[in-house]
Amino acid sequence: MSERCTWCGTDPLYVAYHDTEWGRPETGSRALWEKLVLDGFQAGLAWITILRKRENFRAAFEGFEPARIARWGEAEVARCLADPGIVRSRAKIEAAIGNARAYERIEAREGFARFLWGFTGGRMLDSSPLRMADVPAETPESRAMSKALKAEGFKFCGPVIVYAFMQASGLVNDHLAGCPARDACTAEARALGL
Template identity: 50%
Template sequence: MEAVLKRCAWCGTDPLYVKYHDEEWGKPVTDDQVLFEFLILEGAQAGLSWITILRRREGYRKAFADFDVNKVAAFNEQDEERLMNDTGIIRNRLKIKAAISNARLFIALQQEFGSFANYIWGYLPDRKPILNQVSGPGDVPARSELSDAISKDMKKRGFKFFGTTICYAHMQATGMVNDHQADCHCR
């Protein structure tokens, strides 16, 4: 008989959620393309459930040039209209405009810091993930002083759909913080 793996309560039993939880969430990411992917996806998620975005991830991958930041930064009004008609993504004009604008700002950060990873991981002490003590879902914060600081700076630089809650979710997704429950096999 196979042992049942303990997981964080939030991922439930949906196979897509379980795969995301087990293979991605909380694992440190320093690849700029993946960091950009999560920037787009987390921005799209604003006001929606994460599973809604996960189910459309392939649609986003196709619509946003496999998350190639340079290609997305070059999108124009015709691309915006194409995206507004793409049923594979969330068709919200503000979020689409923000994704394109954020791509341009992402490139500016890459130029300033050598990479987006250098910029965002530079906020962490010794560039190491923060390991939070989590017993259950109620222990997982929606924001932190660090997400407040990063979000504030990114907003000052012009980023949209990257408030402190979205920033914190981005930090969780890319392993800047590890909020896996203490009894989770991914801890």
């Protein structure tokens, strides 16, 4: 019998995220950057909190266009700090600005998506977990990616945050064996040559 991964519970928003987005391979640089920034905002919070605020984040952060956010200054930080629809952490907001600048450098040099997918050898990793206890909090790949991102100037990108990002973005397929979404993620990766 197929059972959905238990981490999403029964909240309809969380279930829809699990079923249609989490673990699906993302190859767009801007979309990957948005997911990484949101995972940074999640630090210390439950992902459902960020998921519920995601549209507010998209509005506050100008559609997560790195070129725009890279030019932000104190006025935009103050605006975000006054926005009750997002997580109002000065450190995380300022990190997003710095991360946008770092993104631009990587994107110009080699492409942000290519940079990130390079840590998995350009393919979706599959840990084939049987139960939630089999899913690691971090891996050698997430530690290497975290170290490289930090060297590029990124913040809020420790190896645990990076691993959550890798799971969400389909760089790794951590849907449990028997989860209906597992095969769909694998099929999408194959279709993309990942």
